[in-house]
Amino acid sequence: MANGDISYANIPDANWWTIRDLLKKKVPSVISASYISSALNIGEPSANNLLGPLRKLGLIDESFKPTELAYDWRDDEKYPEVCKKIFEAQYPEEVRDLFHTADADPARLTSWFMNKARCGEGTAKKYTRLYLLLIKADPSGATNTAVKKEVKPSQQSTNKPLQKKPIQSVEKNPSRNTEIKQAPPHDLTQPSLHSRLFNASPELHINIQLHISPESSADQIDKIFESMAKHLKGFSR
Template sequence: MPTYPYTLVTGKLKSLLQKIRSSGIPPKLTAAHLKTLGFTSSNDAGMINVIKFIGLTDGSGIPTPLWSEYRGRDHRAVLGKAIRQGYADLFAIYPDANARSVADLTHVFSTSSTAGEVVVKQTVQTFKALVDEADFSGQSGSGDTATALTTGPLHAAPAAASPIAAHGSPSAKHPAVHIDIQIHISPESSAEQIDKMFESMAKHLYGANNPAG
């Protein structure tokens, strides 16, 4: 698992993110550039690693296309995407990591590193501060696939016996079966993906009883 970043000035992350959206794009995000934005404390430089971790800059601090994308109208959704990508291992454990409790996050961060209690606490607070500025709605949370399909459990429950079946009709040997199928489709799914999904369902659910298709 990665070494999760943290900053001692989590309360300033919101201000830095606002500055990223409102000020010009620098050639490189450095401590010197932070000072031009008003972040002059020696502890402020720790926010650079946080910005790198979520992919707004590359490893050397050069702004990525995601930085430019974050400056647009949908900045909260863009930040949500960036957080989900940067903390991919965390979201693999908890697909709803952005909504998880401090206790849950503390458990993951503490068991994935040798950091002490204080650092783990700051790591959790850093993640929470980022999440507060992001929007995760409309994201599938599936992690690896654009389409999340849930067809189970298939609830098979015999229907109430009809009057005929109750009096010993041969139909009593074949009770009615009611099946509920729940399908959750990500808004990001393409038309082709949706078509293939229903094609597969038709094959597996009806193919045995309708060989002719």
Template sequence: MADEKKSYPKIPRNNWFLLRDKFKQRTPERVSPSYVATALGMSEASASANIIPPLRAFGLIGEDSKPTDLAYDWRDDSKYAGVCEKIFEKVYPQELRDIFHDPQNIDSKAIENWFARDAKVGQSAARAYTATFAMLLEADVSKAKEQKAPKLKNGGDKPKPIKSSTPKVAATPATKKAVHQDVPSTGETPGTGGKPVFSPKLHVDIQIHISPDSSPEQIDKIFESMAKHLPLKG
């Protein structure tokens, strides 16, 4: 006769802490698939198959789907570690707890291998079992802060550009500098012994495009700024 296949509870860390936050705000009278689906933003079928069973296995809800006394302690930060310890001892066999008991040194790969052998499951299920095991072993309420920020639906509201009172300088770059370098002269220059002299010349063109909507005061400000910051002569 084949051995009965074992199973262990698994629940994503985000769902664990998000549901705990809901309990902290107001503990429901009954934890139904509909309640979980609404609280976690999933389908009722997924809630019924993936969330309700581990909550029962942990002892947070009873067969009647009502929260237990443990659930009320679970939502209390000061009692959180104690609740995790009770669940940890209830759910996992002594052998596993004896081998992996240090929350500061969790060997995820070794734990995955243990679950794969004991429960005869594949890598994906073993990894999910390990994640839940590690979460309960850590018993660290501060891990709730590691939840990923929820994504904004439909891309969310993008930040609006800040409008400036400064006049727009066309649709092209505000100030365009065209630098032209004349071909260097190699002719003979008096006083150099007849030797050719390299004499480069630099010519700078500055083009300013001003919006027709600009007021005279704004235009004056532009040229005042140019006179202040550009090395113009003459």
């Protein structure tokens, strides 16, 4: 019992559908802990925890043999009627009157189980899931559960369209734009600066200072200028 004198059956959805599918293929003579352990690929201690709820729901008897209800449970046409029988046998009229549709509020239903069974929220949520599964009484629930398992969060994220980054507009502000002026084409008829610098003939300027003694005679001065004219003749153009 769940921390009190009232408890309810608890079978996870996946185990519910897996065991039902196994009975569709072949009903074993005994549904033991070893059978559940091998069928669900779980340890025997965990398998033992499922035997009690199966007995409580009336699917196996005290000898772990499948009941007539188990045979009807595996039949899709009889499945809704089986769920109705289990639902009415397992839960008191109060909760069935308060939460009688498949769209019942899970949070409120969980709160009800917590108060009546004096259990924790985790256990109450497990009770709620089986309660709603029985109300739905939908034999195609196994298919819906398998589809949910196949869609992983990583796959969902890859299907999202890529978000394009917004293209930033360039503000046209004449005051900030730098105008690049193109240099005028070179006039081929004019000599370039390089040719003017390196092809032009150098010009030579000579400054001559004469210091003539006041004591020199006129003949001596004439001879000096005559000699200068003779030696500097080669520099004239």
